[in-house]
Amino acid sequence: MRAWQVTRHGEPSDVLELVQLPVPAPGPGQVLVRVAASACNFPDVLLCHGTYQERPPLPFTPGLEISGEVVATGQGAGAAAGDRVIGTPALPSGGYAEHVLLDTWYPWPDGMTPGQAAGLFITYQTGVCALHHRAGLRSGEVLLVHAAAGGVGSAAVQVGKAAGATVIGTAGGGDKCATARTLGADHVVDYRDTDVVAAVKEITGGHGADVVFDPV
Template identity: 65%
Template sequence: MRAWQVTRLGEPVDVMELADVPTPAPGPGQILVRVLAVALNFPDALMCRGQYQVRPPLPFTPGVELCGEVVTAGDGFAVGQRVIGTPAATSGALADYALMDTADTFPAPDVLDDARAAAFHIGYQTAWFALHRRAGLRAGETLLVHAASGGVGSAAVELGLAAGAYVIGVVGGPDKVRVAHDLGVDLVIDRHAGDFVFQVKEATGGRGADVVFDPVGGSAFERSTKCVAFEGRIVVVGFASGVIPSQAMSHVLIKNYSVLGLHWGLYRQQDPDAVREAHRELTKLAEAELARPLIGERISFDQAAEGIARLAAGDTVGRVVVTP
């Protein structure tokens, strides 16, 4: 079968190579799927560089999120069924076939096509746990979303709107402003046009944002501490800026806000039932057309390395999906 492989560490376009490799055989608790679509993720670039917390041995096949068709049945999954999730640790998604652990496999929502189904798992699960499990977002609260036109940011926007929050989205550039408006963001702020702190305070009558969803880090986090509300919650989701902030705890104390971490992958290990319950709730939102992944690009299999590079550079909106 065809598979992209990383043979040495570096930038995706330099280290990813197309190869012909044997089709993997499922082990206990696994199924084999034919890959229908792969949603690219920032960790794909980090893994190519050797900068991610998970470092598979070389060579490895990247791709951490897919929609597939079951080839070998197992543990409640039937041949021909469409499924989504993360591939097994020994099997990347950027291949014709992939292995999936049944514990990390979920039925694909019928209302979503292959590309949107592939992009439905990690981003929406991350946003769900950040907003509902960690921050306890309530109807009527103000939600500030950084990178609101990105993959996980757009998911947070949709879930915030579905929860009845007033959503403020921060983006970079006029094209991304238009995307955020199309998503239904109540107030869109272009960070290139000035500091968002003033606009957030103005929009909230000086109170600030009750919940901040931050997948960016760096100055986005630092400035968010200036416009978070009394008893507000900042959820740290990632560091797409490449800068991990360090916050003075005296400021947290004086302003009486919380900084919450969200490592969604830990829920797969510590509370898998919560992940399955979140999938059920998210599927209901998809069926109600309240959760519909934003697909910025659909690219061919041979364009995967360039797609990961554009994603890592911040040159994309929504999700980039590979269709083998």
């Protein structure tokens, strides 16, 4: 199979090399997935640079989230060939390859393209964990989301709205502010020309935000 591998640390355009590797065999509890799409996340860039919190040995294949179709299963895997799934391959054998092994997987949501499904897993998981498991966001609270047009920020806007919060998003520039509004933010503040603190106090009648989500 073909796979992109990092052979030395540096800029992704300089250090990623397309190579041929054997197709892995699934062990007990694992599934082998034919990759339909792999998402590109900022941690993938950091992995190439060698500055991420996890530093797999060289060479390695980056790619933290994928969508694809199960083509083989290990003993007791609880899946079947043909199942469409999303998941996070374990480094050093990441998702920038034609096939990956998954230890844990979830159903590919109906109606999503391969790219949409691949990009769902980490960003929305981060939003759910941060807002629900960590912050305990409740319906009726005010949620302030910085970088509301970015990958994780856009997920937080939607997760917050689904939880019943009033969402204030910050973004830089007209296009990004428009994106944040399209995603469902109730109020959007352009931090390039507006005092964010003053704007949030004005929007909330001096109450401020109950929860602040800052992915930057």
